[in-house]
Amino acid sequence: MADTVTAATGESKEDDKSRRDFLIVATSTVGAVGTGLAIWPFIDTMNPAADTLALSSTEIDISPIEVGQSITVVWRGKPVFIRHRSQAEIDESQAVAIADLIDPETDDQRVQKAEWLIMVGVCTHLGCIPLGQKSGEPKGEYGGWFCPCHGSHYDTSGRIRKGPAPLNLVVPGYEFLDDSTVKIG
């Protein structure tokens, strides 16, 4: 402190002031950036961990699924619907005019093989599981799936047709390893 006083007396007050201003701006900037950088790990630590991310693919044998039948498998903790569609369902899906859709997508864009409809069975509204996988369950006004939580209706291509959900049921990344095995994720 004694140094500062003697130094200050030797120089003009103006000079001293601008030097202090510089120091204040420089140290607070470094401080702010440093705090920002230190906060990031605290935020990012809440994102999915490496092992959670690693659980990201599942292989399924689809040979036992009869035409007109659906199964539900678990992928990343979520249900995935795999439906072996009948010809009638495929025709119905393809016949829909794109202009009638809330989230326009053709049936072709949603399937790799027309008879296999594979999608995440989570309603795009607020995440309930739509009904329609089992034969006795309501399938909604468009013969696909019906979400009972707030009344969303999905068609035979899993596209949203009526209700509060904004988007079609999500099609995950998947590939057919051979005729009877599909790998999701």
Next chain:
Amino acid sequence: MASKFMENPVIKWVEYRLPIFSFIDHSVGSGYPTPRNLNYWWNFGSLAGVALVIMIASGIVLAMSYTAHVDYAFESVERIMRDVNYGWLIRYIHMNGGSMFFIVVYIHLFRGMYYGSYKAPREIVWIMGVLILLAMMATAFMGYVLPWGQMSFWGATVITNLFSAIPLVGDAIVTWLWGGFSVDNPTLNRFYAFHYLLPFVIFALVFIHLWALHVHRSNNPLGVEAKAPEDSIPFHPYYTMKDLFGMGVFMIIFMGFVFYAPNFFGEPDNYIKANPLVTPPHIVPEWYFLPFYAILRAFTADFFMYWPISWLMSAKLAGVIAMFASILLLLVLPWLDRSKVRSAKFRPIYKQFFWIFFLDCLVLGYIGAKPAEGSFIIIGQLATFYYFFHLIILIPLIGILERPRPIPESISAAVTK
């Protein structure tokens, strides 16, 4: 404070170093002058404090036997119910205590609205109160997830998914909240951490709430400030006794539920272990969230309040914003209300609309519990409209147009004549 007590050498020694005894005396003792005319609606603040302490005490004991893991959480709660000594009692206290806490706080809040307690110079008291309510909601929401029943899981799923409505970053935020791709073990763990933390944050907020309160002291049913000494009586023994009496009544009702109807506020579905593959047919939040849930669901594509903003955002996002706005609007209530008169007693028009608003909140609560179909949708939308209409349009308008009745010149003049 009794001077004899203060002259005790030990007390004096401590007081000289840490003036805690005079602090207590000025906070809740004979050194705290309180309006002489407080009615029983003024008991609910202290009851909220009692409820908070009970929640923290019962929660800490529960935490000693609870396991926050998806494979054990449900089982550990069942073990608390069956095997842990008095576990059933502690859990029922904690479960019903949550509901009691909200009842008390809601009454406390409507009391403030009726008697204009939010007006100058008590705006910060009011704002801290609204923040406490928000923190309580977060705490209760996350606490309800802990037993890992079907409602726990699906309530958490639906509510966290609300954030997916945010444009562009919505999905990233939801993944971040979950720590995975669905509500799962990481979600349960972090909810437990927050559920343990937030009650102590609430405690700190309550402290600030009371700090601000003690600067200008309690409002009262007449809404005129206590000025002369004869307007006030010492907090102790008058209001300490009255608050204790109120606590007795409160505990009778509270324990009535704990012992005779412990699952009255609960959902049977929450005694089924969480199953990520089966959604219960009818998802309902805890009763204290129902009015807000009704506001959320009112926003469908054909709701008239949504039309003007339909070019801007999805109905889902509008619903989420409306739900948060319904609480956040309360923060600016002191500035929405232009009337200088505090108590509804002297505001003939406001008084009537206050009760209509109160009824409207009950209607919203009723609708929130019903499935979104048929006339429930329309009633819910009208009630949602009225909620905002009351706060944004009617409150300022009544404040300007109403002619208040003459207010008494002082508390003592009004109550002693």
